[in-house]
Amino acid sequence: MRTIALAAALLAVLPATAAFASPKCTSEPKDKWMSEEAMKAKIAELGYQKIRTFEITGSCYEIYGYTKDDKRAEVYFNPVTGAIVKSEIGD
Template structure:
């Protein structure tokens, strides 16, 4: 019974942490990643604009900015290929 209570308690504590974790974008080492400048250029080519934040987030490049049709965007990119892994567009 104690084991069950401990397991349920751990799950309750860790569940909210998992909800805030970003996606896994790559398992490649950072020396295989595009440079930040190259990724910024690719993001611009993809039509994202008014980038307020560009950062490394876990295994991703992440931006906060706007789409080409001026919609607010939070986007996670694979730092090796530049592909969009996850996006939230308002």
């Protein structure tokens, strides 16, 4: 009975953790990526500001900051092209 309860608890948690997985941004090796400085400049050109976090997440550059309209943003970028792969914009 404990095994069934444990399995049910794990299955309830799995969908929630899967939602937080970072996207696949590139398969290119890191020596093909833009430098962090170039990516930060690209991010500024796109209008993102007040960047609290800039990090490498999986195969992406990821930021937590604000849009030019002052909305919270979590954005994943392709580190080779600088293109936005996934973004979540809040209030």
